[in-house]
Amino acid sequence: MACDPLKKRLKDFDDFEIRVATIKGAEQHPKKDEYILLLDLGPAERDMQAVADLKKSYTIEELIGQQCVAILNICSETVDGVESTALLLVTMLDNKPRLLQPDKKILAGVKVYGMMDSMRTHLHEPGKE
Numbered sequence: 664m665a666c667d668p669l670k671k672r673l674k675d676f677d678d679f680e681i682r683v684a685t686i687k688g689a690e691q692h693p694k695k696d697e698y699i700l701l702l703d704l705g706p707a708e709r710d711m712q713a714v715a716d717l718k719k720s721y722t723i724e725e726l727i728g729q730q731c732v733a734i735l736n737i738c739s740e741t742v743d744g745v746e747s748t749a750l751l752l753v754t755m756l757d758n759k760p761r762l763l764q765p766d767k768k769i770l771a772g773v774k775v776y777g778m779m780d781s782m783r784t785h786l787h788e789p790g791k792e
Contacts, residue, residue: 673779680736681775683765684711684749689723694743700726702733702749705772711735714747719759731762732775 666672687710688701697716704711713733717726734750741747752763 673777676777678736679734681732681734681752682708683769683771683773683775684731684733685771686726686729686731689726691723692743692745694745697742698723698726699745700751702731703771704735705770708735708772711749712745712747713749713751714740714742714745715751715753715760717753717760717762720756720761729762730764730768730771732764 682704684702684704686700687703689698692699692714695714695716696718697714698718698721700713700715702711702713711733721729732752734752735748737750739746739748753760754763755761
């Protein structure tokens with residue numbers, strides 16, 4: 664069956680480096696009404712930093728220790744002088760951003776996979792369909 668050219672294929676999902684991170688630090692951005700978050704990605708990865716507009720949903724204290732889902736292989740952006748090297752995945756609830764999180768605490772750095780019909784389909788070797 665042909666795929667709509669406007670849709671992405673399963674193999675396109677594999678291009679994203681999506682991992683679970685634990686927020687181990689948070690501070691107020693010096694120039695914006697946003698937070699600078701330090702993301703722990705486990706022992707095999709270096710920590711990364713994300714600038715995120717989460718003040719409507721969380722205090723700094725509430726964020727510390729929270730887990731989130733982040734895209735790591737995205738071009739960094741400078742947000743009023745502060746580099747943001749990861750993209751946090753969020754959803755909206757009552758017009759406020761909420762972190763996308765695993766339902767149970769898991770090891771920081773674990774890769775996030777997509778699943779459509781079976782693990783075999785989504786845990787294939789890169790470059791093979």
